[in-house]
Amino acid sequence: MPWKLIEVKGSISIEGIEETLLGGQSFCWRSCGENTWTGVISRSVVDLKWCDGKLYWCKQYGAPITKKKLTQYLWLDNSYLKAVDDLPWRSDVVLGRAIKQFRGLRLLRQPIEEVLMVFLLSSAKSIPQINQLRINIHRLIGEDLGGGNHAFPGWNKLSQLSEQDARKLGMGYRAKYLVGTAQFLKDRLGWLNEVKESPYEEAKIRLMELPGVGPKVADCVLLFGGGKTEAFPIDTWILQSLEKQYGFKGWKVSQLQEFAHIHFGRHAGLAQQFLFSFQRKNKRF
DNA sequence: AACCAGGATAGCA
């Protein structure tokens, strides 16, 4: 299948696209050559290619996907530019630098049920480790899409796993999170979507009813899968950024949350991605 | 050979 050009509003750098796909908000993408990546979107396996500042795509396996859906998933429309412009980059030099270095870095619009699963497994794990756990699950019970790619199995299938099964896949103490959440969700198919439609504050509280979901994981799920761009997950990288770049040493998480809300505004989560990437790339600072 | 990692939870003050 030939490469097709996909329109991107605004410029996009190689670091921007790479961080978007591999930076840890999603675990569905992998590098498959020079400036090319393979990823699974729902039941479609898609290749992306970055060349001379332009983005190309083609479908590899699985269900068909439209350009419209891809544009939506990758947040390529104008609303992204407005969101970035809404951030306080004019007065915040730290954020300004991060936006410049990772130009075009986006939040992916992923299915909330998939995001929930991977972030249930994320506690005290590195990105490659989380990805490995995800692959173990997908290979075991996810639909085979071809080319070694598997779809997300869905919470109904996940609810058939026992804690022992999950532990065999290497999840350790996270196994009971996965099983507990699966049991909670299996008889309430609409629950997650209801939560998604709720306002941010309410959605966060409700998500934390699930076993294994605390404040950080809830914010990740809402930011990456719930379309809540005001969610501002505070992990160790952001903590470092706020301590070292902004000078908030010894602040409590609740205080930092409040600062983020006031300072970064309604798209605080987008700022979070820039700061996160910047901090991770420049560990020494 | 200890110690830590993209956290959550229970127990206690």
Next chain:
DNA sequence: TGCTATCCTGGT
């Protein structure tokens, strides 16, 4: 509310 130990596993 704030603090701490504990939870699996793999990596350094």
